[in-house]
Structures are given as C-alpha cells and as structure tokens.
Amino acid sequence: MTSVSVIAGPMHRGVKPINCQERIAYPKRDLILRSYEDKTQRSKTLFARAKKVLPAGVSYSIRDVIPYPFYVTCARGAKLTDVDGNVYTDYWMGHGVLLLGHSPKRVMDxxxxxxxxxxxxxxxHELELELADRIVDLIPSAEMVRFTSSGTEANMYASRLARAHTGRMKMAKVEGGWHGGYDSLHKAVHAPFDIPESAGLDPKALEDTLVVPFNDLDSARSALKGEDVACFIVEPVIGAGGFITPEPGYLEGLREICDETGTLLVFDEVITCFRLSPGGAQVFYGDEADITVIGKIMGGGFPIGAFCGRMEIFERLDHRRYPKMQERAFHGGTFTGNPVSMVAGITTLDIIRDGGVHRHIDALGDKMRRGLEDIIDRSRLSASVTGVCSAFAIHFQKEKPRNAREVERNDTETSKAYFSHLLSHNFALVKPALIHCFTGEPHTKEDIEEYLAATEEFFSSYQG
Ligand SMILES: Cc1ncc(COP(=O)(O)O)c(C=O)c1O
Incomplete structure (x- = not known):
C-alpha cells in the first residue's frame, strides 16, 4: 500500500476537512466514510427513522448515498445545507432541473x-397558454403542446400519440436511453440490455419495443425497415446513461431514416431542452423531431413535463375533432397545467431566453471538462470525460464511450471511491458508479476550481 499526502484545499469551506495534512494510504474509503458519519449524525438518525416508512429509506433509489443520505434542510444557489449544518456544493442540481440554481429570486417571487x-x-387558465406560447416560440419543431406532471408521463403520452397517429404499434429506442418508468420504454436501460429492468414489468408491454445501439445508423435502419414502427425515441444526448453526445450526422441520419420509413422521430429532451440552448438540442444540433418530450428545467423547480410537436400530429389529441374515443389519443391528469408549475416555468424561460445564462453555464462546463481532461492526462488512472454545454460525466475507462455498451468498461469501483472522496469534500452528486453532473447559473469559476482541486487530489493519490 502506498502512502500519499492529502492536502486539504480551499474546497473545505465551512466543513470539517478530512485527512488534512495527514499521511494516509489507499484504500481509504473506510476512513472517508467514518469522517462522513462523524459530521452527519443527525442524518444518520433520520435515516434510521426513514427506513421504517420508506423502502430503503429513500423516495428514489438514485438519491441513496452510502452509508446513508444526508438530509437537506435548505437550498440556495449552488449550495445545499444538511440537518447537521454541513454545506455542500451541488452538481446534481435537482436531477438537472435547476439551471438557475436553488430558489432563484425571480422565480420564487x-x-x-x-x-x-x-x-x-x-x-x-391563461398561464398554460403563456407557457405553451414560449415553448412554441423556442423549440423550432413545436406547434402544439400538452402538459403533464413528469417526464415519464410525457413519454407515455407521446408514444401513445405516435401510435395513434401512425396506426403502428411498435416503437424503437436506444440502449441506455432513459425515458422514465413507463413500462413500454422501461427496457434496455442498463447492460446487459436484455434482462428486465424491474420486477413486475409486463413482457407483453415490452415485446413491441425494439432496441438499437446509440450512434449506429445501420442498426436504426434495419430496425425501421419493416415500416411497422410508430416512433423512434431517442435522447439527443444520452443523459443518465453517461452524457454521450451524438456523432456528427447521427441525428440527421435518424431524421432521414424516419422520413423514408414513415416513422415519427421523437426526441426525449427532458434533460437537453433548455439546457443545450434556450431551444434545446434541436437548436444546438440543428435537427428536428416530430414530437419532442420535455420536462425538468421548464418547471422552474416545480413538477412538470410536456410533449410538443407538429399540429397535424397533435390534432389527434383533440376530442372535438375526434369525438370517437377509439380514434383519438387520450391525454390528461389532475395536475396537468398546474398554475404554480406554469408560473415557475414562464419566469424561468423568460430569464434564459436571451442566451446569457447559457453563455455562463456553458463556459463553466467547458472549464470543468477541460480541467478534468488535463488532470486525467497527467494521471496514471484511466478515465475519460463526456458531456456538452453544462453537463459533464466522468468514466473510469480510457476510451470515451460512444454508446451505452461502451460505458460498461467503466471501472465502477474506482468511480465509487472517487464519489466517496468528493462527498467527503462536500460535493453533492449522483451516482457513485457513473458520476454525471450539471453546472448551473449560480456556480462560479471558484466552485469549478474547488471541484478540480478535489479531483486532482483523488487522481494523484488513488491506488486502487
Ligand atoms: C431523458 C429523460 N426522460 C425522461 C425522464 C423521466 O422524467 P421524470 O423523472 O420527470 O418522470 C428523465 C428523468 O430523469 C430523463 O432524464
């Protein structure tokens, strides 16, 4: 075991630094976890209570932290404060929702x-028109919009609409694509891509969903050649699967194949819309979808989802035009068009529409990715960085993955050690085996430098 010197840097603001000036040796995960426990005793007590009423003690498994989650009491800008008074710099930003950070004043007002x-x-009410108008204005392919309460619901209704419009029942998606928990799309999210993603999924709901690798036009062409597929659903940048960007010509090629085969192209822009640009990935890359699924950022921190697209397709939702229920695609929901979510969304889109926020967060994203690549170049650890604009992910593998299959080369043990290291330095992120993060409006150059300093410390000292 090699001894290394771990120096506490400026990133330890407001928190008790661990291993300060101490000669320590890897593996030091136990030491790190002990230090986490020392400073999160109230969270530990809450977790003991939580386990009795919430399965695994959490509301969503992605929020779990080993050995137990820290419990947040307050969030402002890019900082989270937990019940023990620890302050974390947040790079998860509410599942990528908080482009403007936590509790931005204009939105809160x-x-x-x-x-x-x-x-x-x-x-x-008028607010739903106001938000729909802004969406139509910002997203080039959007002529009509319907709201939902989550991205999962929006994907469910979008795929139903695609089936209703085309009269076809099959759908295609890509390996590693995450579209929420709707049965028909809850397939091939994690390797090996051919086993059920959950207990309780109805195999009959899944059998009409075809799966192809990302960045592979030949596979897409062969999946769609029977001209019996209603829609090809794809995230323009794979999100939870590791922020993998499309190769030049990929989205354009999908557009062409879909046009040739009469398949609707659905972009799931729940992450990318309003993040890659005020008009999302379609403005950023210049390729248009038939139906676009959105959510997250456009709720301004409140629950939301929506699907939008060409009028000719969306008229299929119109019960006046299609009074027979077997001819129209149903969509609805108690909280659909909720005025609080609408107001938060309107205010958010008004703030970001001139591109100023994007210039700032993209510059931070660039600085982060360049800084990480520089650290990796100087390290003996194999790693690569993916992402674009204000999103970045770190993979502990030499080659940058070009699809979810290649993400499987990621050394998850090293990734988990890196995650624990960052947590001990009070950075809030997900998920230990595949770290993917967002920069937001309140992040500063100094925040990025602190993150890079903690990363440098890990890369220069981790021995496996
Ligand atoms: C690309 C994508 N689609 C759909 C969803 C599901 O959205 P929600 O969690 O709001 O149901 C997510 C959530 O992370 C997502 O990243």
Missing amino acids: AVAEQIMKGTHFGFS
Missing part, C-alpha cells in the same frame, strides 16, 4: 404571488 391567487385551479 412569481411563485409566491401565484400561491396567493390559487395553487391548483382544475380549470383552464
């Missing part, structure tokens, strides 16, 4: 005003 007028009307 608009929401506070709305709450006094009503939180949930259950009838039509």
